[in-house]
Amino acid sequence: MATSLTSGRPNTLGVELPDLPVAPENGPDPVLEPWPSYNPGQFYDEMVGPDGAPRPAAEILWRHFAELGPEALAERQRAADREMRAIGVTFTVYEGTTGVDRPWPFDIIPRVVPADEWHVIESGLVQRLNALNLFIDDVYHDQRSVSSGVVPSELVAGSPNFRRECVGVDPPGGIWAHICGSDLIRDADGTVYVLEDNLRVPSGVSYLLENRMVAKHVFPEMFLHYSIEPVDPYIGRLADLLASVSPAPGDPTIVVLTPGVYNSAYFEHAFLAQQLGVELVEGSDLAVLDDDCVYARTIDGLERVDVIYRRIDDLFLDPEVFRPDSLLGVPGLIRAWRSGRVALVNAPGAGIADDKKVYSYVPDIIRFFLGEEPILATVxxxxxxxxxxxxxxxxxxxxxxxxxxxxxxxxxxxxxxxxxxxxxxxxxxxxxxxxxxxxxxxxIPLSTAPTLCAGEVAPRHVDLRPFTLLGPERAYVTRGGLTRVARRKGSLVVNSSQGGGSKDTWVVDTTGPAPSGGPAPAAPPSRGHPGEPIA
Amino acid sequence: MLLARMAEAVYWAGRHLERAEGTARIVQVHTDTHVDLPVGEDVGWEPLLAIVGVHSEFAERYSAAAEAGDTAAAEEDVVEFLLHGDGNASSILSAVAAGRENLRTARPVVPREAWEASNNLWLACSDHMDEVKSRQGRVQWLRRVIAGCQRINGILLGTMSRDEAMSFLSIGQNLERADLTTRVLDVRSESLHSQHGDDPYDVVHWMAVLRSLAAYQPFRRAMPARPQGGATLRFLLQDDRFPRAVSACLTETRSHLKQLARSEAALEACATASMVVASAAVPRLALDGLEEFLDEVQVALDAIHLRIDETYFRPSFVDWHAQSEAS
The missing domain is CATH 3.30.1490.270 (Dna Ligase; domain 1)
Structure with a gap:
């Protein structure tokens, strides 16, 4: 596979600008069945290797598609669309000021990731989230990272995401960003990069879980033939995490805080509350009273709330402290949080570590706080x-x-x-x-994956959003993640707000069951240097 | 813990879905009965508007036709208005949509399948809206509504914990049922009074009353009499075993209220309503005073709603705070 990674002009900044591989016209160099004209060209394809043969982990799936034939595949896509519509999986897009509920776009051809590769990614994500949390805690305390010259002081002081209200606060376990939705991409040479760390209110996990449920109904036979890592444990781990940060002893009262039914991610908020078995509250359902505790308005009066999984941005959380015009938040919430009477997940101020300027310092942040080399590459x-x-x-x-x-x-x-x-x-x-x-x-010339487009299977660019949980006691990474796919030919924009679709992601173990609790396996596929797993 | 807002959402989900099913049954039966009556005996389509309580909204929307001298409301206008008419917040489609919207809000406290079933019902109703222009298509559409509501009820019965959310949902459902039963009686009795006792179509009319409340077969099994005024009224008002009889609805409501804390005021209102219903002097009512009596029942039902609303849904943080200071 001819990549042009070395052909870019070198310069004093150390940035290479390779020429983008050209998307091929279908035709001259056909690869094997099931899609004779499928040709990703010079991009890294998640299913097909440079020789046109399926990658080892995708081989069973590849053969299955060849047997299935195009019509049966199209029928299964229609079945999946019907099911998504029937179970009411939607997301909201804004056209002007009106929100319109759209059925969630799901492409049934899964993206396959080999388990050994995933274990490396998993360790890399946990390493990153650990380091970012140490950084956030440092920012709101001693700022050693600034005084040691790891990051410039204006990076912190000048950031719109720095919250002075958070200075000196000690959230349980020193953890600020408990839930992280990372965006991973793959370069033409196969290198996996972290493109974004979303530490504020990352969304998408409900779609990941629903995609899997529909995939099981669409390809039940595949789940018999393959050893596909389950994604369901996420909810249990999330419930454990939320309980573990509760300030009160005993059974904590946990709620999900949503901006309301008109928010674009409302589907997800309701889904999570339902799956967790907790209440879904809006700001107006909560109040902070004179004792600095948070209470919910229930049918039996006021009930104390211990943990809030908030899905409202920092600036709307508390009109007493942030935007005074916010009707979504709860007056006094920051006061309650600062006094340790309620836990907020993620903590306010965590966004200091996920802006794109801080991003460029993350490798140094990892080295400084953990004394390790980054496992995953940064663009x-x-x-x-x-x-x-x-x-x-x-x-x-x-x-x-x-x-x-x-x-x-x-x-x-x-x-x-x-x-x-x-x-x-x-x-x-x-x-x-x-x-x-x-x-x-x-x-970065994003990798491609076979995608059904108007009856044809064609290569489309993908990224991957796994979710990482970090509690005081343990870390967890979803097995796989939400694969987002740009449905327009050649497009590199995968966001669902920009017309992107999604795929189920199968972390597949081709070597038989992994030894439980074993170390992460050998060579990482990335340019980064391997480190010890943190989890 | 049950949020006040969630309790209110499930309560209204219960009411709206019950209203959708009830209205669908009424339109269905009216269509069937209409076919059985000779021209002249025909009561027209206006009674349907009165039952749903949308006479004036209808008049407003269709005034052009009325001014043109077309006095009797035309079948297709009435049906269109009741099923999905613009400007009719009580249309079947609006009720289905409102039921779905409330279940969507209450997703965390109702079984996932119940929300999905309500979503499916709404999709099926709106996808097939153009079918209702023909009588045959209408029958299919109404059947779909009734079956969809029954499916949701079945899911709730079979999979929902008998918790507080379930109580609020059931209370909403039973109050709406009782209310619909009184409305059907109210309007039908009006058209029946105008006729003489020995009218050969009297039985047809009373059968229609029973059928629109799915009560014909249960009535036959429970009562020895022919479906005439007195016996029908007694059954639909005072029977304790038929789930759409007012008395049975109140019994259900009471048993759910008893599951809730602080339900004294609502229970008292419920007892008052039961007393009013039990005191009904049937069969004499069939001849005289039925309208006033049914008004009294409706006021008593509304009182239960108001007590529930002010006990559980309305109190603000300030109210609660004041209460705890006082105690």
């Missing part, structure tokens, strides 16, 4: 606030991805090679106007 990131970087980005904007440092959901992202001249000029101007708002990265 080289240029901060436009740096003059040399700014010049470089402006000169090469057509070959880079430019991102606002503080947005999520794919908003405001410019993919240079796919932008028009106007868009490039506009972005260039925006960057010049306010350089510190922007970061830039080389374009």
């Amino acid at each position: 080289p990131t240029l901060r436009c606030s740096d003059l040399e970087s700014l010049e470089f980005v402006r000169a090469n904007i057509g070959r880079m991805v430019v991102k606002p440092a503080n947005e999520s959901g794919g908003y405001g992202v410019l993919v240079g090679p796919q932008a028009t001249a106007d868009q490039l000029a506009h972005a260039s101007q925006q960057i010049e106007d306010d350089p510190k708002r922007w970061v830039a990265q080389p374009v």
Whole structure:
């Protein structure tokens, strides 16, 4: 497989800008059945190797699709669509100001990940989340990372995600970001990168679980032939985690706090509350009384709440402290949290560690706090606030991805090679106007996976969002994650708010049952250096 | 713990779904009965509007037709209005949608399958809306509504814990049932009074009353009499075993209220309503004073709702705080 990773212009910043592989026209170099014209070209394909044969972990699935034939596959896709609609799995998109419920787009062809590769990723994610939590705790206490020069002081002081209300607070176990939804991508050479650490209110886990349920109904036979790691344990681990941070002894009262039925992730909030067997509350269901405790308005009067799994952004949590116009939050909530009378998951202020500028320092943060080499690779990131970087980005904007440092959901992202001249000029101007708002990265040619598009199976770009839980006692990573797929040919934007679809992700053990509690296996597929698993 | 907001949502889910099923039955039976009556004996389609209580909304929407001299409300207009009409918040489709919306809010406290069934019902209703223009399509559509509601009820019965959420849902359902039964009696009796005792179609009318409440067969098994005024009234008001009889609905409501803390005021209102129903002087009522009597029952039912509302749904943090300070 000819990748062009070394062909980029080297420069003093150490950033390489390889030429993107070209998406092939279907045809000249057909690979084997079941989809004779399937050809991912120079991209890394999750199912098919460079020789056109299925990757070992996907072989059974590949053969099965060949036997099934295109019509049966299409019928199973329709069955899956019907089921998603019937069980009411939706997400909300905003068209102007009105939210519209859309059925959740699910592509039935699963993405297969070999278990030994997954174990490395798992250790890498736990390592990262441990380090990020140490960093957050440090930011709100001694700031050793600043005084030691690991991160510049303006990174902390100048961040819109720094919350002075959090200074000096000691959440249980020193953990701030308990739940992390990471975005993983794979380069043309197979390297897995962490692209984002979402530490505020990451969403998607309900879709991961529902995708699996529907996949079981669509391909029941596959679950007999394969040893596919289950995803269900997530809910139990989440329940344990929430209980473990309760400030009160005994059986804690746990609630999920939602902005309400009009929020784009309301489906997920209701799903999680239902699966956890806890109440789903809105801000108006809660109050903080004179004793600094949080109470819920129940049919029997006021009942104390111990743990809040909040799905409302920091700034809307407490109108007494943050945005005074917020009707979603609970006045006094931060007071209650600071006094240790209620646990908030994730803690306010955790977002300091997931903006895209901090991202570029994560490898150093891991080395500083853990004394280990990062297990997973981080995409080289240029901060436009740096003059040399700014010049470089402006000169090469057509070959880079430019991102606002503080947005999520794919908003405001410019993919240079796919932008028009106007868009490039506009972005260039925006960057010049306010350089510190922007970061830039080389374009990673995302890996592809076979996807049903208008009756044809074609390669489409994917990423992967696993979820990591970190409690005072233990860590857990979902086995696999939510695979998001860009449904438009050649598109690199996978966010569901931008029209992306999803796939079930099968972590498959091809070597037989792994020894329980065994160490992570040998060679990682990444450029990063292996470390000891933390979990 | 049951949030006040969740309790209110399941209560209304119970009411709306019951209303959808009840209205569907009434329209269904009216369509069947209409076919049996000769022209002239026909009571028209307006009584349906009165039962659902949307006479004035209908008049507003269809005033153009009325002004053109078309006095009798046309079948298709009435049916369209009752099933899914614009401007009719009590249409079957609105009730199904509201039931689904409330179950969606209450997802954490109801079985997953119940929410899914209500979602399916709503999808099936809206997907097949264009079928209802023909009588035959309408029959299918109404059947779908009734079967969908029964499915939800079955899921709740078979899989939901008998917890507080279940109590609120059942109370909502039973109050709505009792209310619908009184409405059907109210409107039907009006059209029956205008006729003489020996009307050969009297039995047809009373059979229709029973059928629209799914009560015909239970009535036959329980009562020796022909379905005439007195016997029918006694059965639909005072029977304690037929689940849509007002008395039985109140018994159910009482047993669920007893499961809840602080239900004294609501229980008292429930006892008052039971007393009113038990005191009904049937069969004389069949001839005179039925309307006033049914009004009295409806007021008593509404009183139960108000007590529940002010005991469980309305109190604010301030109210609760004041209460705990006082005690």
